[in-house]
Amino acid sequence: MISGNPYVPQPAELIEVIDETPTIKTLVLKPATPMPFRAGQFVQLTLPGVGEAPFTPSSSPLEPNRIEVTILKTGAVTDRLHECKAGQTLGLRGPFGKGYPIEKLAGKDVLVVGGGVGLAPLRALILALLADLGKIKRMSIKYGARCTEELLFRKQHESWTKGAKVDMAVTIDRPQAGWSGHTGVVTTLLTGMDIDKSNAMVFVCGPTIMLRFVVVTLVGEQFRSDQIYLSMNRRMSCGMGLCGRCNIGPYYLCKDGPDMNYAKIENYPNVF
Amino acid sequence: MTAKHISNASLAGVFDRLRGTSVLGPISTEGLSWLHRVEAASAPSGSIVEALRRPRAAQSAKGSLLAASEPVGRYGRDAPAATATETAALVLLGVRACELRALGYLDKVMLGGDFDDPTYRARREATTLVACDCAECAETCFCTLVGGRPFATEGFDVNLTPLKEGWLVEAAGEKGAKLLEASQLADAAPAQLAERDKLRAEITERVRSQNAKYGFSADDGNQPQLPEGNDDGWGRFAADCVECGACTNICPTCHCFYLYDHTPSPETFERVRTWDSCLFGTYHRMAGGVNMKLSPRPNLLSRLANRVLHKFTYSPQQYGLLGCVGCGRCIDACLGAIDIRDVVQELSK
Numbered sequence: 310m311i312s313g314n315p316y317v318p319q320p321a322e323l324i325e326v327i328d329e330t331p332t333i334k335t336l337v338l339k340p341a342t343p344m345p346f347r348a349g350q351f352v353q354l355t356l357p358g359v360g361e362a363p364f365t366p367s368s369s370p371l372e373p374n375r376i377e378v379t380i381l382k383t384g385a386v387t388d389r390l391h392e393c394k395a396g397q398t399l400g401l402r403g404p405f406g407k408g409y410p411i412e413k414l415a416g417k418d419v420l421v422v423g424g425g426v427g428l429a430p431l432r433a434l435i436l437a438l439l440a441d442l443g444k445i446k447r448m449s450i451k452y453g454a455r456c457t458e459e460l461l462f463r464k465q466h467e468s469w470t471k472g473a474k475v476d477m478a479v480t481i482d483r484p485q486a487g488w489s490g491h492t493g494v495v496t497t498l499l500t501g502m503d504i505d506k507s508n509a510m511v512f513v514c515g516p517t518i519m520l521r522f523v524v525v526t527l528v529g530e531q532f533r534s535d536q537i538y539l540s541m542n543r544r545m546s547c548g549m550g551l552c553g554r555c556n557i558g559p560y561y562l563c564k565d566g567p568d569m570n571y572a573k574i575e576n577y578p579n580v581f
Numbered sequence: 582m583t584a585k586h587i588s589n590a591s592l593a594g595v596f597d598r599l600r601g602t603s604v605l606g607p608i609s610t611e612g613l614s615w616l617h618r619v620e621a622a623s624a625p626s627g628s629i630v631e632a633l634r635r636p637r638a639a640q641s642a643k644g645s646l647l648a649a650s651e652p653v654g655r656y657g658r659d660a661p662a663a664t665a666t667e668t669a670a671l672v673l674l675g676v677r678a679c680e681l682r683a684l685g686y687l688d689k690v691m692l693g694g695d696f697d698d699p700t701y702r703a704r705r706e707a708t709t710l711v712a713c714d715c716a717e718c719a720e721t722c723f724c725t726l727v728g729g730r731p732f733a734t735e736g737f738d739v740n741l742t743p744l745k746e747g748w749l750v751e752a753a754g755e756k757g758a759k760l761l762e763a764s765q766l767a768d769a770a771p772a773q774l775a776e777r778d779k780l781r782a783e784i785t786e787r788v789r790s791q792n793a794k795y796g797f798s799a800d801d802g803n804q805p806q807l808p809e810g811n812d813d814g815w816g817r818f819a820a821d822c823v824e825c826g827a828c829t830n831i832c833p834t835c836h837c838f839y840l841y842d843h844t845p846s847p848e849t850f851e852r853v854r855t856w857d858s859c860l861f862g863t864y865h866r867m868a869g870g871v872n873m874k875l876s877p878r879p880n881l882l883s884r885l886a887n888r889v890l891h892k893f894t895y896s897p898q899q900y901g902l903l904g905c906v907g908c909g910r911c912i913d914a915c916l917g918a919i920d921i922r923d924v925v926q927e928l929s930k
Contacts, residue, residue: 315696316840316852317654357657358844362868384868400656517874544867544877546840549696552857553837554865556891557877558809559898564694578811579877 315549318355318400319344321376325395330459333426334391335367335379340401343373347408348437349430349568353548354378355400356393362386363405363545365430365567370437376401379429379461405548406567409434409512409538418505419448422523424495424515428452428461430540431514435469442474449504450477453495453519457481457488495519496526506531512568514540521581524571535572541580542567585750585766586773589630592741592748596626599672605645606674607632614638619674629674634743636719637677637908641833645671646704647687649830650855653700653840659848668703675713675741678733679724679906683833684710685736689900690836700854709756712737714781718788721909723922725788728800729907732781742777749777795922797929801902804893805929810878810886814928819882821917826858828911828919829888834896834904837864859888889924 325337336354346352348370355361362384368377382391393399411434419438423431431450438448450469454460460479470477478498480491491498495515511532513523520539527537541562545555550564558577562569574580587595596604596619604619606629614635617624632638655661676684684705691701715722715731724731733740738757742749749769752761797805808814829835839857842850857864864884865876878884896904905921912920 314654314699316698316854317656320656355656355842357850358842360842361840383870383873387868398658544865547838550694551691551696551698551836551838552840553859553891554839554857556887556895558890559895561899576809578809579883581874 315402316547318353318361318402321399321401323393323395323397323399324375326393329379329461332383332459333379333381333429333461335377336390336393336399338376338378338399338401339374340376344376344401344404345373346370346376346404348411348433349409350404350406351430351542351545351548351563351567352376352378352401352403352405354390355402356386356389357398357400359389360386361400361402362390363542363548363563363567365433365540365542367429367432368436369440370433371440379426379432381426403548405545405563407565409437409568411437414438414510415444416446416508418446418509420502420504420509420511421448421450422495422499422511422513422515423450423452424519424523425454425459426461427513427515427519427540429514430542431512432462434512439469439472439475442472445474446505446508447474447476449502450475451480451495451498452477453480453482453498453515455482457485494522496522499523499526500530502530509536511537512540513537514542517581533572534575535570537571538568539571539574540567541569541574584769584774584777585761585764586744586747586769587750587764587766588747589627591766593626593630596629596674599674602672603669604672604674605642606672607635607638609635614675616640616642633675633713633741634716636717636722637679637715638675639910639913640831641683641908641910642673642676642680643683643687643833643836645673646684646708647691647701647836647838647856650853651700652851653698653854654852655849656852657848657850659846660850668707670707670709671704672709672711674711676710676737677713677715677908678731679722679729679908680833681710681712681733681736682729682906683908686834686896686900686902686904686906687836689902693900709760710737710739712740714740714742714777715784715788716743716780718784718791719909719913720791721912721920722788722907723792723795723909724907725785726792726795726798726922727903727905727907728803730781731784731788742780744773744776744780749773792922795926797926799893799903799925801897804897804903805925807890807894807925807928810883810890812886812928815882815886817927818919818924819880819885821919822860822881822885823916824860824862824881825916826860827914827916829858829860830856831910831914833906833908833910834892859891860884889921892921893925
């Protein structure tokens with residue numbers, strides 16, 4: 310059992326606000342006491358008096374004193390979080406959930422598939438794997454956004470792919486002036502990949518509709534469902550498996566996820 | 582520990598003496614038995630004794646441990662430092678076997694995982710459970726269909742069995758044993774124990790026979806096979822559901838909640854836990870913009886299915902316990918006349 314009152318957030322100072330895209334900001338937070346987390350675990354970020362929303366930090370788990378949360382402006386709480394200024398005090402609860410099964414990735418081909426702001430939680434995985442690249446066989450990142458302005462962490466992509474073990478492909482939905490790269494939705498990057506499928510694990514994060522079509526494509530490419538992890542960041546509230554809001558069948562995404570092995574949930578309706 | 586015997590008058594006297602403390606117990610009102618704060622009620626103790634002989638109370642005792650809406654924590658610059666607050670002792674009087682089973686379920690949910698709900702724990706530890714065998718059952722009682730019996734042999738501090746003359750009193754656990762020891766009641770006679778066993782067999786048979794037409798039998802280790810929430814079979818029942826949430830409110834095991842914050846003073850923020858219902862369209866509401874699916878279960882059919890599946894299929898997988906204890910309150914409360922026994926029977930065929 311974890312002590313203290315798990316409903317009460319600890320204070321966290323907002324030390325920096327980074328404008329990532331026209332709709333996405335990264336809030337850099339310094340929790341009053343360090344909050345060690347595993348890549349893929351999530352926190353509940355409180356805007357005092359307004360409410361809280363669940364986010365998987367986008368920063369490296371090696372820095373528990375400096376937690377970055379990358380936020381798409383998309384609702385009552387996130388609209389207000391976008392108005393926050395450095396120096397403000399916010400609140401953090403957590404970390405919650407299991408986190409990415411990094412221990413299972415030794416010797417594997419790791420395929421990371423992100424859509425839009427979905428690259429944010431995956432960055433914690435990417436940074437964790439980059440910090441210990443010797444363990445995995447290789448990492449292939451596939452990322453799609455609506456347009457060039459919405460490409461997240463664009464300046465960092467190059468630093469991620471410096472080593473021979475890591476490659477990255479980026480696409481935007483439609484052709485755009487000044488863009489000579491790939492166009493089309495992210496699933497168009499997933500066919501005919503040069504990857505050892507039998508030895509691969511796939512991590513997917515993005516909007517629900519993207520998750521759905523990525524799964525269809527991956528299954529069509531002969532990936533097994535137990536090789537696929539989906540970020541199911543649904544309406545998680547308490548984070549502790551008590552409030553009941555985030556279930557898929559017998560699983561609570563806050564406790565058993567938020568990244569769920571697709572084999573566990575594929576037979577339940579309303580997954581997507 | 583040896584069973585004891587107490588007369589009607591002496592039991593009423595015990596309740597009189599309890600009036601100085603916090604007691605939640607049944608009081609007969611218009612043919613039903615309702616849970617009241619006994620210390621605040623004007624009803625004479627004799628009517629409490631009488632209510633104990635009636636079927637289970639119309640509402641569950643859940644709200645005394647998990648309040649419908651209550652603060653679960655404060656934060657902010659001016660928030661008072663967290664201190665262990667004294668939780669008032671509470672006696673839950675006349676608790677039935679189904680309710681005890683529900684409390685066992687809530688304990689597993691609220692206290693059995695990595696995180697404790699501190700408010701629930703404090704209340705639970707401050708509660709004395711005085712259980713009571715069912716002498717009568719409601720038409721909607723169906724504990725025997727879900728592996729229960731209308732009397733308890735464990736999970737209480739003290740248990741009462743209504744006899745023709747007076748009451749049999751038994752204890753379970755240390756706290757109950759101490760209470761009973763202090764009572765200086767006379768030991769029960771062997772004939773009174775035999776009467777208890779006979780009455781228990783009779784009431785069990787009554788509950789069984791009133792549910793004989795339902796062709797299913799479940800328990801914690803054996804669940805009816807229900808289809809998932811994409812099966813059209815749920816449609817017939819969803820058509821009758823008006824999404825009022827009465828079933829989830831009155832259910833002794835339903836515990837889903839919503840957290841929200843408010844601001845009692847400029848730099849003090851309070852987090853409130855309030856009952857919610859998985860049948861409400863807003864329940865799973867997520868953040869999102871245009872063209873995004875805002876609820877994973879936009880259809881009532883899948884929400885109704887999710888509730889029943891949580892009781893009968895998911896809870897056994899999550900906690901090793903059925904989420905339904907057969908109290909039948911949801912059947913009494915349903916505005917759409919949905920009988921959960923019909924739902925399970927029809928869909929598990």
